[in-house]
Amino acid sequence: MNPKTVNAGAMEIAYLEFGSADGWPCILGHGFPYDVHSYSETATFLADAGARVIVPWLRGYGPTRFLDDKTPRSGEQAALAADLLAMMDALGIDKAVLGGYDWGGRAACIVSALWPARVVALVSGNSYNIQDIARSGDPIAPEHEAMLWYQYYFHSERGRRGLARNRQALARTLWRMWSPLWQFDEETFEQSAASFDNDDFVDVVIHSYRHRYGLVPGDPAYAHIETQLVAQPPITVPTISVDGDADGVNPGTSHHTQQFTGPHEHRVFNGAGHNLPQERPVEWANAVVDARKMAVG
Template identity: 55%
Template sequence: MTAAPKVNFAVTPLLRIAYEEHGPASGEPVILLHGFPYDPRAFDEVAPALAQRGYRVVVPYLRGYGPTRFNNPAIARSGQQAALAQDLLDLMQALDIPQAALCGYDWGGRAACIVAALWPERVRCLVTGDGYNLQDIPHSTQPLGPEDEHRLWYQYYFHTARGVEGLRQNRRELCQLLWRLWSPTWQRGAELYPLTAPSFDNPDFVEVVIHSYRHRFGYAPGDPALEWMEEKLAAQPAIGVPSISLCGANDGVGPPSEHDDDAGHFTGRYERRVLAGVGHNIPQEAPEATLKALLDLLEG
């Protein structure tokens, strides 16, 4: 395992975003976005391979993770979907990236999907983990089937004061449990988890995570400055940029359905690829498939 690349910082209106960069500054930009509870280590086998092909690869730490910090204590520690999308737009602005290929999963996939839906001119192409990741918050209180509800136990745990304190006291152990449950057939999780776990020591991690899982159910107010975006997302806008959805067949939190229920949300070139033997942590479990999806869109 090679050493992690140097961490750089981009100052945006709300954050000092930490990011790692690979490849030539003149290369076509590709932004790789991790989810919860992960960090840029998820792309350790994807980013260098893209850089070797001449791409400029940017891998940020999302708000609440690693060295990323809010600019002042008064800023709301929001984890809502619109905040993640705005962070991505602000990062692109700070790095003078007018358009980029986006690849993300979980929280990062949500940010990528939102920007692709609302700002398609900024997105060259999209690789999304588990399809259409925009939250349908107006309908979020409708119960799911018992098996699906069972897999979301951690979200309901975070709705309670006990869950907040449990995450605060046991963040590393809890997140490691999620790694095991969500990637049940992955053999390298125990080996690689210690490389990511320090990112959860961020002082804002707990507050951002708790807000994320409460806001999506309507149990916490959002940032008033982002309400306009949430209103647009409530309409579930379509994604028209060239897109490939990667789904882990063994995903322990969101296993793919036999029928692609997300296909109707994509109006441009679109393909779903279900990856055998892969769980939720798609780019780290299946780096070759992730790389291939990006290159198929960029060079195919």
């Protein structure tokens, strides 16, 4: 399937589209270090269920490109959300079902929290996925700190050089650590790993993992969004949140319930790790369909 592109905000966003153009809009966001292929099977199921499924490459991945060389290569959460909202505007999509995990889930959560009129329903991997940067310096349990080693690695220039030099090997390591029960083959990995050859990948990734700890400034263009996120706004749209019970980087998020003030259901995918839609495509597709039913009946 050949990607389509659209100019949206600061980006030329590349995306795959599945289903009929007059289907109900559904936008699905991938995480780090993955890409649009996380949704290959899920999108097909959803298209058969009547959806128009749009799966974009995030900034710094695959064929997505910055429109201006002078634009900061920000990977902050507000930038990801702004890209998603700008894409909806550029495609003329007034409202959509949003879904995502990791970085893509963060963008979907922010749009759902700050622009709920644009969201029919939400499916969020790892639940309330909006960073609390003001509290990012608070220590957590040592066994959970250990899961985040790669983030602290990226805080150093050694980590930047390591990502630049070994991006595929590092990503393969994270895939194995985060989804220990997922028996992906090399072809599956290589299909997604090609997206890490984007010229902006390293800069965007490093900025993301430094900004979330308050170590570097954000892009001033998104400061108004980051300011609103300090309050950790609730998500009011109908939501199904999802965890995998074999996730090697996230120990579970059922305690996020209080952040969802609208209709909400939490699901756990048995045996699934971090890459939820690719490991459990039918279950993820069912969650999207069910979230939409929560909203429209």
